[in-house]
Amino acid sequence: MRAGTVEVLLADDNPADAELIMLSLGENLVGRIHHVHDGEEALDFLFCRASYAQRMADAPPRLIVLDIKLPKLSGLEVLQEIKRDPRTRAIPVVLLTSSRLEADVAGGYQLGANSYVQKPVQFDRFRQIVRQLGGYWLAVNEPAPFRAFNGPSR
Amino acid sequence: MAATIDRDLIMVTAALLPIAILLVEDNRGDVRLIQEMLSKPLAVPYTLEVANSLAAGLERIRRGGIDVLLLDLGLPDSTGVNTFASVHASTPALPIIVLTGFGDQSVALKVMQQGAQDYLIKGQVDGDLIWRTIRYALERQRGRRELILSETRVRHLNESLERRVADRTAELAAANRELETFTYSVSHDLRAPLRQIDGFSRILVEHAGTGLDSKSLHYLRRIQEGTQHMGRLVDDLLGLAQLGRQDVHTRPTPLDGIVKDALTELRPGCADRIIQWTVGKLPTVDCDPGLMKIVFTNLLSNAIKYTRPRELASIEVACVANNGRSTIVIRDNGVGFNMKYADKLFGVFQRLHRADQFEGSGVGLATVQRIIHKHGGEIWAEAEPDHGATFYFTLAQGGDHAAPDPA
Numbered sequence: 001m002r003a004g005t006v007e008v009l010l011a012d013d014n015p016a017d018a019e020l021i022m023l024s025l026g027e028n029l030v031g032r033i034h035h036v037h038d039g040e041e042a043l044d045f046l047f048c049r050a051s052y053a054q055r056m057a058d059a060p061p062r063l064i065v066l067d068i069k070l071p072k073l074s075g076l077e078v079l080q081e082i083k084r085d086p087r088t089r090a091i092p093v094v095l096l097t098s099s100r101l102e103a104d105v106a107g108g109y110q111l112g113a114n115s116y117v118q119k120p121v122q123f124d125r126f127r128q129i130v131r132q133l134g135g136y137w138l139a140v141n142e143p144a145p146f147r148a149f150n151g152p153s154r
Numbered sequence: 155m156a157a158t159i160d161r162d163l164i165m166v167t168a169a170l171l172p173i174a175i176l177l178v179e180d181n182r183g184d185v186r187l188i189q190e191m192l193s194k195p196l197a198v199p200y201t202l203e204v205a206n207s208l209a210a211g212l213e214r215i216r217r218g219g220i221d222v223l224l225l226d227l228g229l230p231d232s233t234g235v236n237t238f239a240s241v242h243a244s245t246p247a248l249p250i251i252v253l254t255g256f257g258d259q260s261v262a263l264k265v266m267q268q269g270a271q272d273y274l275i276k277g278q279v280d281g282d283l284i285w286r287t288i289r290y291a292l293e294r295q296r297g298r299r300e301l302i303l304s305e306t307r308v309r310h311l312n313e314s315l316e317r318r319v320a321d322r323t324a325e326l327a328a329a330n331r332e333l334e335t336f337t338y339s340v341s342h343d344l345r346a347p348l349r350q351i352d353g354f355s356r357i358l359v360e361h362a363g364t365g366l367d368s369k370s371l372h373y374l375r376r377i378q379e380g381t382q383h384m385g386r387l388v389d390d391l392l393g394l395a396q397l398g399r400q401d402v403h404t405r406p407t408p409l410d411g412i413v414k415d416a417l418t419e420l421r422p423g424c425a426d427r428i429i430q431w432t433v434g435k436l437p438t439v440d441c442d443p444g445l446m447k448i449v450f451t452n453l454l455s456n457a458i459k460y461t462r463p464r465e466l467a468s469i470e471v472a473c474v475a476n477n478g479r480s481t482i483v484i485r486d487n488g489v490g491f492n493m494k495y496a497d498k499l500f501g502v503f504q505r506l507h508r509a510d511q512f513e514g515s516g517v518g519l520a521t522v523q524r525i526i527h528k529h530g531g532e533i534w535a536e537a538e539p540d541h542g543a544t545f546y547f548t549l550a551q552g553g554d555h556a557a558p559d560p561a
Binding site for chain 1: 338342345347348349350352353354356357381382385388392
């Protein structure tokens with residue numbers, strides 16, 4: 001892990017939820033979670049556009065945590081863009097949302113979500129789940145090698 | 155007998171305007187004879203017009219105002235059945251009495267089949283007969299017209315009723331959908347702030363460590379209890395709302411297995427209790443297994459909850475056959491309730507017990523009832539304060555696959 005690089009991109013428009021997620025992910029990740037507040041900002045960050053034009057495009061986050069109900073572009077629209085573009089397709093995306101609507105779950109998986117998790121109301125359970133997510137995707141899961149981000153090899 | 159009917163008919167017709175008779179006849183002698191016959195017997199008001207050809211007759215009919223037609227079939231411009239057919243085709247509602255010569259009964263029969271009201275054989279007619287024939291023809295015609303009219307009215311009524319029912323059904327469905335969407339989104343949006351209250355109050359406890367005195371910790375615990383309770387309410391409400399949107403997928407389901415599943419789920423929660431379970435033989439019925447599990451989980455967890463004060467709780471699940479229809483019975487020896495409040499039992503957020511004695515959201519039995527109704531069944535309960543409660547439910551008629559022997 002390179003110090004200072006973003007490990008987790010968190011897109012959640014609710015600051016309190018975002019804070020709870022960041023607290024739950026744990027102290028050791030502080031400073032390496034980047035929080036964006038809407039769908040457009042999430043894509044700007046990933047594709048180094050607009051206010052993120054200076055960001056290094058060769059440092060993709062290791063995990064994207066997306067809420068579905070996001071301003072401007074919904075989490076599902078963001079997901080669609082991520083999975084359509086070879087530069088971002090290999091980044092694992094976890095949909096972490098309040099919605100249990102079948103349409104959202106089915107839509108999420110159809111668009112290529114790597115995981116779909118409903119936010120529990122009880123904080124103990126919520127914290128446990130978020131920790132498991134962080135532990136699995138950042139510690140257990142083998143990250144995609146660099147060339148996985150340049151589309152299918154020929 | 156015939157005379158009585160005649161008098162009635164005369165009274166009916168006399169109350170109306172003069173009867174407008176059109177005679178289509180080219181034979182002057184026959185015209186005169188009929189004129190005489192008509193004028194003879196009674197003072198029935200009438201007018202008589204004569205046309206001496208089919209064309210003239212049709213023209214007169216076209217102008218309107220004719221009540222009944224006396225039609226000779228042998229006319230200069232048309233003969234036989236054709237004469238009748240052309241008049242009848244142009245004015246199907248006008249009663250037509252056909253005049254035929256002696257020996258032309260076969261023609262008479264044909265025109266009767268084609269819709270003539272009656273026929274008269276020239277030379278065998280007198281005043282009484284011609285009038286009787288006219289009046290019968292008019293009455294039949296009026297009856298038929300009224301029948302058609304009332305049929306039309308009934309049809310219109312039916313159509314408008316059907317339209318209204320369809321409209322109201324659509325409105326109701328839309329309102330239901332809206333309400334469910336509303337409940338669903340409210341339930342969702344209520345979750346986030348709850349999680350935050352619960353989350354930050356816990357983090358506060360952890361963060362403050364020993365810096366909080368016991369009073370402060372007590373208040374924080376109250377906050378957490380409140381959020382947890384509301385969390386349950388929201389979850390249950392969400393379940394209820396989802397139920398409304400959900401279709402019932404029935405398939406033959408052994409209820410034994412459903413009860414076993416429900417108990418497996420519930421047993422860890424009452425490991426510290428002494429409960430005597432009696433589960434009888436249950437039938438296989440057509441139902442949605444997922445929904446039926448919700449039914450049993452709710453009813454059994456209620457039984458567990460309300461027997462909590464009992465040192466030895468007793469919970470029984472059985473099935474009794476009632477006219478070939480299975481009734482599922484769930485009986486406990488718990489605290490029961492007053493039947494006075496039985497009508498509140500299945501209402502959303504209705505509770506019959508204090509929250510500090512028996513926790514609950516007041517959504518469980520509403521959910522159960524909705525599932526049972528969705529299956530075309532009924533649910534009811536019997537109880538007595540401090541003497542246990544018994545819940546009964548049935549599923550749709552004919553849903554039984556193997557009803558147990560009546561025992």
